[in-house]
Structure formats: C-alpha cells, structure tokens
Amino acid sequence: MSSKRFAYILVVLTLIALAIAPAVHAQDQVVITWWHINTDATQSAFWQSVADEFMAANPNVKIEITVLENEAFKSRLVTVMQAGDPPDLFQSWGGGVLWEYAKAGLVKNIAADLEGEWRDSFSAKAALELYGRNGEYYGVPWTWGAVGMFYNKALFAKAGIEKTPETWTEFLDVVKKLKAAGITPIALGERDKWPGHFWWVYLAIRLGGEEAFLAAYNRTGSFEAEPFVKAGEYLKELIDLEPFIEGFLGLGYGDQAAAMGDSRAAMELMGQWAPSVQASSSQSGGLGENLGWFPFPAVEGGAGNPNDVLGGGDGFAVGAKAEPEAVKFLRYITSVDVQRRAAAIWVLPTVAGAEDAVKDPILQTIIKARNEAPYFQLYYDQFLPPAVGQVVNDSVEKLFAGVATPAEVAAEIEAAAQRELGQ
Amino acid sequence: MSSVRFRVLPRAALSFAEHSLRRTTEKWLTIALLTLPGMIIFLMFLLIPIFQSSYYSLFKWNGFGPPTDFRGLSNYIDLFKDSVFIRSILNSLILMSSSLLLQLPLALGLALLVGRGRLFGRQLFRAILFIPYIFSEVITALIWLYVLHPNMGLMNRVFEAIIPNFKYIAWLADRNIALYAIFLVLTWKYFGFYMILYMAGLQSIPKELEEAGRIDGCNEFQVLRFVTIPLLGRTIRLTIFLSVLGSFQQFVVVWILTQGGPVNATSTIATYLYKYGIQRFALGYGSAVAVVLFCITLFFSLGYQRIVMYQDYVLRD
Numbered sequence: 001m002s003s004k005r006f007a008y009i010l011v012v013l014t015l016i017a018l019a020i021a022p023a024v025h026a027q028d029q030v031v032i033t034w035w036h037i038n039t040d041a042t043q044s045a046f047w048q049s050v051a052d053e054f055m056a057a058n059p060n061v062k063i064e065i066t067v068l069e070n071e072a073f074k075s076r077l078v079t080v081m082q083a084g085d086p087p088d089l090f091q092s093w094g095g096g097v098l099w100e101y102a103k104a105g106l107v108k109n110i111a112a113d114l115e116g117e118w119r120d121s122f123s124a125k126a127a128l129e130l131y132g133r134n135g136e137y138y139g140v141p142w143t144w145g146a147v148g149m150f151y152n153k154a155l156f157a158k159a160g161i162e163k164t165p166e167t168w169t170e171f172l173d174v175v176k177k178l179k180a181a182g183i184t185p186i187a188l189g190e191r192d193k194w195p196g197h198f199w200w201v202y203l204a205i206r207l208g209g210e211e212a213f214l215a216a217y218n219r220t221g222s223f224e225a226e227p228f229v230k231a232g233e234y235l236k237e238l239i240d241l242e243p244f245i246e247g248f249l250g251l252g253y254g255d256q257a258a259a260m261g262d263s264r265a266a267m268e269l270m271g272q273w274a275p276s277v278q279a280s281s282s283q284s285g286g287l288g289e290n291l292g293w294f295p296f297p298a299v300e301g302g303a304g305n306p307n308d309v310l311g312g313g314d315g316f317a318v319g320a321k322a323e324p325e326a327v328k329f330l331r332y333i334t335s336v337d338v339q340r341r342a343a344a345i346w347v348l349p350t351v352a353g354a355e356d357a358v359k360d361p362i363l364q365t366i367i368k369a370r371n372e373a374p375y376f377q378l379y380y381d382q383f384l385p386p387a388v389g390q391v392v393n394d395s396v397e398k399l400f401a402g403v404a405t406p407a408e409v410a411a412e413i414e415a416a417a418q419r420e421l422g423q
Numbered sequence: 424m425s426s427v428r429f430r431v432l433p434r435a436a437l438s439f440a441e442h443s444l445r446r447t448t449e450k451w452l453t454i455a456l457l458t459l460p461g462m463i464i465f466l467m468f469l470l471i472p473i474f475q476s477s478y479y480s481l482f483k484w485n486g487f488g489p490p491t492d493f494r495g496l497s498n499y500i501d502l503f504k505d506s507v508f509i510r511s512i513l514n515s516l517i518l519m520s521s522s523l524l525l526q527l528p529l530a531l532g533l534a535l536l537v538g539r540g541r542l543f544g545r546q547l548f549r550a551i552l553f554i555p556y557i558f559s560e561v562i563t564a565l566i567w568l569y570v571l572h573p574n575m576g577l578m579n580r581v582f583e584a585i586i587p588n589f590k591y592i593a594w595l596a597d598r599n600i601a602l603y604a605i606f607l608v609l610t611w612k613y614f615g616f617y618m619i620l621y622m623a624g625l626q627s628i629p630k631e632l633e634e635a636g637r638i639d640g641c642n643e644f645q646v647l648r649f650v651t652i653p654l655l656g657r658t659i660r661l662t663i664f665l666s667v668l669g670s671f672q673q674f675v676v677v678w679i680l681t682q683g684g685p686v687n688a689t690s691t692i693a694t695y696l697y698k699y700g701i702q703r704f705a706l707g708y709g710s711a712v713a714v715v716l717f718c719i720t721l722f723f724s725l726g727y728q729r730i731v732m733y734q735d736y737v738l739r740d
Contacts, residue, residue, distance in 0.1 A: 075701075078486055104487055191595070191684055247573025247593025249685035250601065255572075264574075385485075387703040394686075401598065401686045 028060065030325045035066045035090040036316070037073045046345055050338055054329050061325050081106055086319035088326040092139050093312055094130030095383035101317070107138040108318040113327050114140070121336070123352035123367075124313075126376030130383075131315055142334050143347040144313030145272030146370045147198050149297075150362075153290045155183050155266040164294040166306075168206075168234060171297040175243045178266050185243035187265035189256035190400050193393035194381065198269050199238070200396045200409075201380055202296045202310050203231035209304030210375035216414075217384070219422050223414040224407075227303065232399055232406025234299065239400060249401055257281045269296065271311060272348055272366050293362045295369055309373035312382055313348070384417075391416035473717065480710035490707065498711035507687045508712070511695040514602060518691065519670035521606050522613075527662055530614040531655075534621035535647070549622075556615035564679035567608045571595055571680075595681050598688035605677055605689055612676065613669070617662050624658030625651070657735045664727055671720055692716050 034051070038044050044067050051063040066087070068076060073091060080086055086106050092098050101107045114137050122128045127144040131137055151164070156174075159181035165171040178185040190196045204213070208227025215221025216228070245251065245259050257274065259265040261282025268274065279286030298306035316330055332338060339347065339354035348367055349355055355367055370376070381389030395412040398404035404412075480498055482490035502508050533552060537545040555563065570577045573593035583589045594604040628651060636650045652659075674693035677683060683690035683698060690698075696716065700709015 078704075082487060100487070191682055193682075193684075245574075246591065247596040249598075250571075250573065250593055250596030250681065385704070387485075387705055390698070390703045397684065398686050403598075403686050 030061050030323050032061060032063045032089065032323070032326045032329055033066070033087040033319075034063055034316075034329075035068060035073065035077070035087045037068055037070050037091045037314075039067055039069050040346075042345055046342060050333060051329075054332050058325065058328075061329070063329065086321070088319045088322035089316045089330060090319065092131070092315050092317035093379070093382040094127070094139070094141065094315055095312075095378040096385060097382060098131065098138055098317055099133055100385070102133065102136065102138050106320050108320050108322050108327075109136040109138060110318055110327050110330075111135060111137045113331070118331055118334075121334070121351045121353065123355060123371050124350040125371075126373060127313060127315075127350060127370070130376075130378050131317070139315050139317030140330060140334055141313050141315035141350045142339070142342070144311070144350050144370055145348050146309045146311035146366050146373070147202070147269060147271045147296070148366065148369065149267055149269055149294050150260065150274050150278075151267045151292050151294065152260070152263055152265075152287060153292045155263060156292075159183055159266070164292070165297050168203075168297050168299045172237065172241065175238065175241055179241065179243065184245050184259070184265040185241075185267060186245070187256045187259040187268040188244045188248045188400075189251040189253040190244075190249050190397055191251055192253045193397050194379075195253050195256055195268075195270070196400050197380065197393045197396045198310065200231050200235055200399070201377070201392070202269070203234050203299065204228050205308050205310055205375075205377050206296065206299040206304045206306070207231055207234070207302040209302070209308060210377075211303065213377065216417065217421070219417075223417050224410045228410045228413070229406050232409045235396075235399060236406055239402070244400075249397075253277075254281050258283075261286055263287070263290075272363060275360075275362065276346075291362065293365055305374045307369070307373055308375040308377065309369055310377045310379070311370060312379045313350070385420045387420050388413070388416045476710040476713050476717075479707050480714050482707040483705075484707040485704045486706045492707075494707070498708050499715075501708070502711055502715065507690060508692075508695055510687055511683075511690040511692050514689060515671050515673070515691045517602060518606055518609065518673060519667050521603075522609070522666045522670050523663060526610045526614055527617055527659075527666060529610070530617035530662070531621050531659075533614065534618045534625060535651075538618075538622035538625045552618060553615040555612050556619075558612070560612070560675040561679060563608065563612045564676045567611075567676075568595075568680060571604055571608075596685055598685050601681055601685065601689045605680055608676055608680065609673065613666075617666070620658055620662055621655065624655045628654045660732050660735060664724075664732065667723060667727075668720055671716065671723075692719075 034047075036044075036047055038047060047067075048065060051065060055061055055063055077086075077090060081101065081104075084106065086101070098107065102109075111132065119128070122140070124141060124144040127141040128137075131139045131141060149164075155178070156164075159174075159178045161174055161177055165174045175185045188195055204227055207230050208225070212221060212225055212227045216223045216225065245256070245265050248256075254277075256268060256270075257277040258281045260268050260274070261278035262284050275286060275291060278291070295306070296310070316333065318326060318330060334351055336351055336353035339349040339351050340357040343349045343354055343357035348358060348363060348370075355364075358364055358367060377383075379389075380392050383389075384392070392413055395404065395409040399406065399409050479490055481493060481495060483492040483494050483498075484490035536542055537548045537552065542548070558566075569575075571594040573579065573591055573596060576594070578594060579589075579591045583591070592600065595601050632654065633646050633650050636646045641649065671691075672693055673691050674697065677689055677691055677694050678697070681689045683694040692712065693716070696709055696712040699705060700712055
C-alpha cells in the first residue's frame with residue numbers, strides 16, 4: 001500500500017471517528033432544546049446567561065437555544081408539531097392553542113412537578129390556569145400583564161379633566177371633552193386589527209363577564225347572545241364620536257404608539273408593553289411622568305365584574321419528549337432569583353417573591369390588577385382557535401370602518417365559532 | 424466500380440447506423456444525466472407540491488397531523504360563495520387592467536424619451552428611472568408607507584404646497600382610494616423594469632427602417648405609429664404577459680401597505696390566500712385558493728403563449 005493512500009485512509013478514519021465521538025459522548029448527557037422569541041439583544045443575552053448558569057450547576061445538561069422572531073417562531077413551530085417533534089421548552093401564550101397541542105399529545109403534563117411549593121410560588125394564579133386544563137399542566141407563565149387605558153396626564157389637564165373615568169358614560173364624556181379642547185382623544189392603528197379588537201372584547205367582558213364567554217366557548221351559549229351584540233352597540237357609540245387619529249384605518253400599531261408618545265392623542269387601550277413601545281417609536285422618547293393608567297371603565301348594568309381583566313403574557317410549554325431536566329430548568333427560570341433579575345430588564349414576574357423588583361408605578365398597578373382579577377380573559381386570538389380569533393379581529397374592523405352593524409359582527413363571529421368549535 | 428462500392432457500402436452504412444444510434448442514445452443519456460438534478464428539484468419543489476395542494480384542497484385540515492376530514496369540493500364551493508374572494512379577484516383584475524392601460528404606456532413613453540434620441544442627460548435619467556426597480560419590494564413598501572402617511576406623509580405635504588386649502592387625504596385608510604394608492608406604488612416600482620425591456624427592444628430596431636419611413640414622407644408620429652411600435656410588438660407582447668402574471672401574484676407590497684384592508688378593500692388573491700389559509704390555519708381552504716390561482720395563471724399563460732406569443736417563437740426560428 002502506498003503511503004499516500006494509507007495517509008488518505010487514515011484521514012478519513014479520523015474524520016469518521018471525530019464525527020461519531022460527540023454522539024457517543026452525548027449519550028450520558030441530556031440535551032434540552034429551548035425555543036424563545038425574545039430577539040431583543042439584552043433579553044436574549046439574559047436567557048443565554050440563565051441557561052449558562054443552569055449548565056454550570058448541572059454539568060450533564062446541555063441547553064440548545066433557538067431564538068426566533070415571533071412570526072418565524074409560529075410557522076417553524078407548526079412544522080415541528082406536524083412532524084410530532086416539539087422542542088423541549090418553547091414559547092407559549094397558553095389557552096386554546098396550547099390545549100390543542102395537549103389534545104394531540106404533543107406537550108408533557110407536569111402537574112406532579114408543579115404540585116406544592118412551585119405552584120404556590122405563583123402570584124399570577126389565573127395565568128397559571130391557562131397553561132393547564134382538567135388538572136393537567138403543560139407549562140408555566142413567566143411574565144404576565146393586562147390591557148388597560150394609558151393616558152396623557154398633560155392633555156387630560158389641558159382639557160380640564162380632573163378625574164379618570166370609571167364608567168362607560170364618564171368615559172364618553174372624557175372623549176367629548178377632549179374633542180372639544182381640540183385634542184385627538186384616542187390613538188389607534190387599526191390596520192393591524194388586534195389593537196381595535198381589544199375595545200370590543202373588553203366591552204363584552206364588562207357586559208357578559210366570564211359566564212357569557214365560557215358559555216359561547218363551550219357552545220352552550222352563542223356569540224350572538226345579548227352581551228356580544230351590545231358590546232358592538234356600545235363601541236359604535238364611541239366610534240360615532242370620531243375619537244381616533246386621522247386615517248386610523250390605514251395606520252399600524254407603530255403609528256398608534258408614536259401618536260401617544262408624541263402627545264398627538266390622549267389615550268390608548270393597550271397591554272403592559274405600551275410605555276416601552278411609545279418610547280421607542282416616538283420622537284419624544286416617551287411620556288415619562290406624564291403617562292398614567294386606569295382600568296377599562298365599568299359598564300352600567302353589565303354582568304361582568306369591573307375588576308375582570310383582559311390580557312396575556314408569555315410562558316414556556318414543555319414538549320412531550322422532554323427529559324425531567326427540562327422541567328427542572330423551567331422551575332429554575334421561574335425561581336424568585338431569576339425572575340427578579342428578569343424584572344429589571346422587561347418582565348412582569350409571575351411569582352410573588354419577585355414582584356417588588358418592578359419599580360415602575362404603572363407596571364405595579366398592572367401587576368395588582370392582574371393578580372386581583374376575579375376573571376382573567378386571555379386574548380381571544382390565543383384562547384380561541386386561530387380561525388375564530390382572526391374572524392373577531394376582521395369583523396370588529398368592519399365596525400370601526402362603519403360597514404357592518406353590531407349584530408352582523410356578532411353573527412359573523414358566531415358563524416366562525418360554529419365552524420371551528422361545533423354547533 | 425459498382426461492385427466495389429457495393430461491397431463497401433453495407434458495412435459502412437451499418438457502422439454508420441450503429442454509430443449514429445449509439446450517438447443518439449449517448450446524447451440522450453447525457454441530456455438526461457445533466458438535467459437530472461434540475462428535474463429532481465423541479466419535481467420535488469414544483470410538481471409534487473402542486474399535486475399535494477390539489478389533494479389537500481379536498482379536506483378541512485388545520486395542518487396538524489395528516490388530513491382526514493374529507494369534504495370533496497366544498498372548499499371550492501365556499502370559496503366562490505365568499506364575497507371577499509370575489510372582491511379579491513376583482514381587485515386583482517383592476518390592478519391588472521390599470522397596469523396594462525397606464526403602467527406599460529408610461530414605461531414605453533419614457534423608453535422612447537430616454538432610450539434614444541438626443542435628450543440632454545438621458546443616461547442620467549435612465550439610471551434614475553431604473554432605481555425604483557432595484558429596491559426590494561419590502562423596502563419599496565416601507566418607503567411608501569411613510570410617503571402616504573395621513574399626517575406626516577410627503578404626498579399630503581406636496582399637495583398642500585401646490586393646492587390651497589388642500590385637506591389631508593388618508594390614502595391607505597379610505598376604502599375607495601387605497602387600491603389606487605397601491606397601484607401608484609406598484610407603478611413606481613415596476614415601470615423601470617418595463618422601460619428597460621422596451622429600450623432593449625428599441626435598440627434592435629434597425630435605424631434604416633425608420634429613416635426609410637421619413638424619406639417616404641412620414642412625420643415623427645407616423646414613424647412611431649407605423650414603424651417603431653409594430654416592430655416593438657414582440658417586446659410589448661412579452662411585457663403584457665409579465666405584467667398580467669405579476670398583478671395576479673402581487674402580495675408583498677399590498678401586505679405591507681394595507682394587509683388587504685381596510686375591510687378587504689385592497690385584498691388580492693395572494694393576500695386572501697395568506698390570510699384565510701395560513702393565518703387562520705385553514706390549510707385545506709388555503710390550498711383551494713392556491714389551486715384556483717394556479718389555474719388562472721396556468722390557463723392564461725398557455726392561452727396567451729399559444730395565441731399571442733406563438734408568432735414570436737416562429738419568427739425567431
């Protein structure tokens with residue numbers, strides 16, 4: 001055998017050995033695949049450091065992180081779910097979508113691990129419930145907020161408004177006063193559709209409460225029931241006052257946040273992330289001290305409790321094939337220590353011991369509203385099958401554009417619910 | 424002599440026939456081998472998905488697990504009963520006909536201006552007019568999102584400066600205007616491309632023919648009408664073909680500018696497909712939309728190539 005050929009074979013054999021080596025080595029090692037959507041540099045760096053800490057404490061564990069942008073995450077997740085191969089830990093908003101995965105056996109029941117101390121540590125109880133059903137749990141939330149009304153204190157003062165409105169009638173008065181003072185009352189970017197659907201859903205919560213929604217969801221009731229039609233009628237009262245920024249049907253959420261941040265509108269109905277988006281998409285860099293928050297007004301005679309809250313947040317779900325170490329790591333993510341540090345960056349902690357790490361008074365109010373809500377309504381487009389959620393968004397947009405009546409909107413949503421949830 | 428030829432000929436003929444047979448098989452084998460990778464990719468990423476879509480379109484299917492809920496043609500029936508889908512087809516037709524009636528003549532006019540002649544600085548104009556086509560569709564749409572902004576947009580500011588008491592128009596928020604605003608953006612983006620095609624076509628027209636026309640007493644318009652444009656026919660037929668297909672498949676610009684809104688006023692077949700098929704997890708229904716879009720473009724392509732562009736291929740050969 002020529003030495004050249006021998007050397008060649010030797011190189012090939014070495015390469016094969018090198019390729020096999022990590023695989024052999026990995027057998028006594030546990031690999032956790034983790035998909036999250038926090039693409040922001042500080043946030044993803046934070047998750048990396050949390051994973052590093054856990055790996056340092058557990059040398060047999062290797063955590064492989066995949067960071068995906070929100071939309072890319074959704075489409076990639078659908079693909080791996082179809083293949084029946086979910087990641088061990090992945091972003092989940094809880095509710096109906098997660099329950100669909102549970103029905104298909106794609107997520108792991110962690111109820112036994114959760115029982116006791118871990119479970120008791122959560123202050124966002126209602127949020128935790130959205131990650132399970134019928135005594136089973138498939139994940140936990142690590143940040144959770146609420147949708148409420150952000151308002152510009154300076155503009156309110158300019159219009160002579162001394163008190164934030166508590167009822168829908170008072171709210172409409174505030175809108176009229178602002179208009180009379182030449183101020184655009186409400187920022188809205190309806191091209192994206194979801195910012196507008198908050199209004200309709202909140203009115204439905206105030207009018208029908210938990211009972212009406214769950215009845216419609218469980219198909220003992222209907223989305224054509226009185227509270228849902230009335231929600232449209234109340235909303236139409238507001239729309240008829242023309243309170244929104246110019247051209248709102250063609251503007252997106254970014255424009256909405258910019259209008260708020262630059263004081264071109266006095267209010268917006270939005271989730272806990274609003275202040276940071278206002279700051280990043282406006283020239284002023286945010287309203288700072290001038291920004292205030294109040295809960296969505298109560299509706300006189302409505303069946304819902306005025307403290308009920310609409311909102312959502314982020315959690316991690318556990319994939320069906322996850323090893324016990326993945327659950328252990330999830331527990332570490334929601335430990336008080338990690339949650340406190342996360343709170344300093346962007347998170348509204350879901351465990352009681354970490355809440356005081358949030359310094360911003362508005363965010364503190366939101367945490368309080370979230371914890372004390374008798375009924376927590378998860379965003380429709382997370383709770384309901386995607387098809388119904390999209391129809392809610394699309395039909396409510398018609399109400400804003402003035403091309404459908406409240407009854408037609410309710411009928412359209414009911415038709416979609418019948419198609420997707422059954423008669 | 425003849426016997427000699429007789430003795431030699433069969434052998435030579437035989438070997439020649441054998442040889443040529445081997446050559447043809449070799450030739451075909453080579454062709455097959457060389458096109459194999461391309462054929463495999465074509466098969467995997469084009470033909471198979473098309474058949475899969477047609478298959479999925481017969482089911483109610485949310486994309487999880489294999490499709491099992493067979494519904495026959497009900498997706499297609501629902502599709503043609505949906506007023507939004509009909510609207511989407513109409514919108515695609517409006518975009519198509521406006522492209523043919525406005526965008527292409529504009530491109531042709533500009534090509535005649537800057538493609539030749541003695542216009543001062545025409546090379547600079549040529550470059551400037553072509554720039555929009557170089558931008559990606561996403562960039563184009565994002566730029567125009569600012570230009571068409573209802574309060575701060577350049578468009579409103581310009582009109583305000585020209586027209587006294589001009590009231591700001593919400594270009595993308597008005598259901599009667601939004602589609603035309605999108606057409607404006609598409610025109611801005613694509614006329615440069617057609618202009619370049621026309622310029623190339625113009626260059627291949629021999630100057631002598633036009634000069635002959637002039638000598639025979641044609642004025643400039645008549646030269647254009649009876650010599651230049653007829654000779655440009657092949658390019659014009661090609662641009663019509665590209666323009667029609669492009670209008671039917673338009674997605675990116677529409678999606679970024681309006682997402683098909685407000686209330687479906689600018690929905691095209693492609694945005695309808697994305698919204699109803701992908702966003703609502705109704706992959707069976709979405710597949711039905713895709714099949715319809717595929718059939719429209721396929722039949723147009725085949726028909727147009729057969730009837731209109733056929734002459735171009737024959738002339739070529």
